Amino acid sequence: MVKVCGMTRSQDIRTCINLGVNLLGFIFHPKSPRNTNPQDVPDLSGSPVRKVGVFVNQGAEEIARIMDTAKLDLAQLHGDHTVEACRTLGASRVIKVFWPMRYEQMDDLCRDMDRFAPVCTAFLLDAGIQSGGHGTSLDFTTLQGMAPPRPWILAGGLGPANITHALQCEPDGVDLNSGVESAPGIKDAEAIKQVMRIIRPDANP
Ligand SMILES: O=C(O)c1ccccc1NCC(=O)[C@H](O)[C@H](O)COP(=O)(O)O
Numbered sequence: 001m002v003k004v005c006g007m008t009r010s011q012d013i014r015t016c017i018n019l020g021v022n023l024l025g026f027i028f029h030p031k032s033p034r035n036t037n038p039q040d041v042p043d044l045s046g047s048p049v050r051k052v053g054v055f056v057n058q059g060a061e062e063i064a065r066i067m068d069t070a071k072l073d074l075a076q077l078h079g080d081h082t083v084e085a086c087r088t089l090g091a092s093r094v095i096k097v098f099w100p101m102r103y104e105q106m107d108d109l110c111r112d113m114d115r116f117a118p119v120c121t122a123f124l125l126d127a128g129i130q131s132g133g134h135g136t137s138l139d140f141t142t143l144q145g146m147a148p149p150r151p152w153i154l155a156g157g158l159g160p161a162n163i164t165h166a167l168q169c170e171p172d173g174v175d176l177n178s179g180v181e182s183a184p185g186i187k188d189a190e191a192i193k194q195v196m197r198i199i200r201p202d203a204n205p
Helices: 010-018 060-070 083-089 106-119 163-169 189-199
Strands: 002-004 023-028 050-055 074-077 094-098 122-125 152-154 173-176 181-183
Touching: 002 189, 010 189, 050 060, 060 074, 060 083, 074 083, 083 094, 083 106, 094 106, 163 173, 163 189, 173 189
Parallel strands: 002 023, 002 173, 023 050, 050 074, 074 094, 094 122, 122 152, 152 173
Antiparallel strands: none
16 A cells, blocks of 8 residues: 655646555645645545545544545544544544654553554554654664554655665555655655555556
8 A cells, every 4th residue: 555645736646646556645734835725635536546634733523524625535643633533533534643753662652552443444653753744764673573453554754765675564555755755745756656666566667
């Protein structure tokens, strides 16, 4: 599963769909250079791609409203959203973000993931200790052998140069953002193509 996050331009959306990207991320966080408005998210019904909204500060009710307006399939929660907020949105619609660098012990991260597992469809593990789009990466070796109770997506500074190394921790999906950009919010089609060739060589010769 490949997600490309921070979509702001229709040509980048077309590129991703043509290359077989599975999930497109739209950021609803005014402080982000990749921020977008719910009304500007295109209708992609008829294409196999699913649309993910990225939320930091909004509560469950506002997120649900934006999901309706932008016709989003999933909400990726980048704030300190609670189990109750996830339940309100509906487990099948929630990707909960965790920051492994927040935890001194892997066991504590695992305990938090267990707590959220019943109210999420997937997890996203990002670098840093909050928010996102930092362009820095996790130490992939510390994630090897992890078995989270939900499918998990690896994020954080991923691009052509480090994707092969990143795949060694066997995530169920990868999230690409600043590592495939020429400027914030401007995707680099060639970089996305290079990553897709590494992940799915048969589909992208
Ligand atoms: O990308 C942003 O600007 C952003 C801002 C605030 C919260 C989340 C944000 N991005 C969410 C993502 O899913 C990113 O793809 C993820 O954090 C990894 O980003 P990067 O390190 O740039 O690859």
